[in-house]
Amino acid sequence: MKNIILTGDRPSGKLHIGHYVGSLKRRVELQNSGKFDEIYVMIADAQALTDNFDNPQKVRDNITEVALDYLACGIDPNKSTIFVQSHVEQLTELTFYYMNLVTLARLQRNPTVKAEIKQKNFEMSLPMGFLTYPVSQTADITAFKANTVPVGEDQLPMLEQAREIVRSFNGLYGETLVEPKAVLPENKSCLRLPGTDGMAKMSKSLGNCIYLSDSADEIKRKVMGMYTDPNHIKVTDPGDTKNNPTFIYLEAFSTPEHFAKYLPEYASLDELKAHYERGGLGDMKVKKLLNAVMQETLEPIRLRREELAKDIPAVWEMLKRGSDKARAVAAQTLAQVKRAMKINYFE
Numbered sequence: 405m406k407n408i409i410l411t412g413d414r415p416s417g418k419l420h421i422g423h424y425v426g427s428l429k430r431r432v433e434l435q436n437s438g439k440f441d442e443i444y445v446m447i448a449d450a451q452a453l454t455d456n457f458d459n460p461q462k463v464r465d466n467i468t469e470v471a472l473d474y475l476a477c478g479i480d481p482n483k484s485t486i487f488v489q490s491h492v493e494q495l496t497e498l499t500f501y502y503m504n505l506v507t508l509a510r511l512q513r514n515p516t517v518k519a520e521i522k523q524k525n526f527e528m529s530l531p532m533g534f535l536t537y538p539v540s541q542t543a544d545i546t547a548f549k550a551n552t553v554p555v556g557e558d559q560l561p562m563l564e565q566a567r568e569i570v571r572s573f574n575g576l577y578g579e580t581l582v583e584p585k586a587v588l589p590e591n592k593s594c595l596r597l598p599g600t601d602g603m604a605k606m607s608k609s610l611g612n613c614i615y616l617s618d619s620a621d622e623i624k625r626k627v628m629g630m631y632t633d634p635n636h637i638k639v640t641d642p643g644d645t646k647n648n649p650t651f652i653y654l655e656a657f658s659t660p661e662h663f664a665k666y667l668p669e670y671a672s673l674d675e676l677k678a679h680y681e682r683g684g685l686g687d688m689k690v691k692k693l694l695n696a697v698m699q700e701t702l703e704p705i706r707l708r709r710e711e712l713a714k715d716i717p718a719v720w721e722m723l724k725r726g727s728d729k730a731r732a733v734a735a736q737t738l739a740q741v742k743r744a745m746k747i748n749y750f751e
Contacts, residue, residue: 405582409434410550412446412489415466416456419473420613421702422597422606425656426556430589432478434554443484444548444730445474447723450490451540454533455524471719473616476709481722487730488723489544494734498543498741503536505572506565511535515561523609542566547734549582557596558605560586577744597656598649602631614698616705623702627695632687642683650690651677658697666696 411431435443447470452463474486489495521530541562545553553563563586570581598604599612606613614626630650636643645651654673663670670676679685742748
């Protein structure tokens with residue numbers, strides 16, 4: 405069996421550092437590992453439309469932004485097929501068939517969907533397309549027979565629902581679909597990066613993100629204004645590092661080389677944390693280190709992005725080539741699904 409990856413993002417805005425440490429960085433590593441036969445990276449515009457149906461221009465504009473972020477981070481169209489979801493129409497048909505394999509109650513219990521419904525204040529105005537997002541995601545994964553899906557921790561319930569649908573289909577119609585498994589970031593601090601305001605999740609809608617495209621000045625402003633420990637009022641006060649975004653970000657981004665370069669009086673992050681926890685270390689010193697680390701990490705991405713943005717037609721041509729390739733692969737899977745369901749009437 406081939407080793408195949410399917411991954412992607414909804415183009416509801418530019419990508420931020422939570423996307424980077426949660427999945428983007430890992431995708432590039434997997435892409436360059438040589439262990440995978442095929443890699444598909446999807447810009448999920450159809451799913452983005454479920455809660456932006458009244459503003460399709462926003463989704464259209466953000467397809468370009470997400471594509472630039474992908475390329476700037478190192479996703480290589482010569483190694484990975486980058487495509488636009490809505491231009492692979494077979495995914496819609498697969499979604500329709502899979503809807504019969506999951507109940508409304510099961511969809512409503514999905515923790516990821518429940519959390520996003522609450523965050524977006526849908527209540528009784530919940531679009532049906534948004535509720536069936538896990539079914540659509542199952543179609544995306546199975547269309548390419550992906551057995552590996554790099555995700556952040558918050559997406560695990562979605563993937564488990566996909567696995568359930570695959571098992572139901574194969575149980576009814578015979579072994580046709582491939583059951584996927586999740587690949588999580590190896591660094592636990594990357595599983596769910598908090599917002600700069602200390603909120604549990606970095607979110608575009610909450611305005612607590614550092615974007616991959618942010619300028620050096622914007623990064624510095626956001627880092628220096630970050631939430632820390634509200635009880636660490638004086639430098640001499642002992643501080644909390646476990647629920648402190650500045651230290652969580654350092655866990656996700658810093659290396660021993662950063663300490664040698666920017667803060668040589670500490671041999672490691674553990675030493676810095678120990679000093680903060682016993683008192684005697686100010687937040688400003690920690691934030692200055694974090695700013696230096698973030699600048700070094702994000703500057704190459706930003707510069708590549710600025711260069712790529714000079715030729716947007718080339719970016720769209722790349723997306724068209726990828727979408728054409730993805731469509732051909734999905735068509736083969738759809739034909740197999742229809743054959744298994746015995747609805748291939750005219751073969």
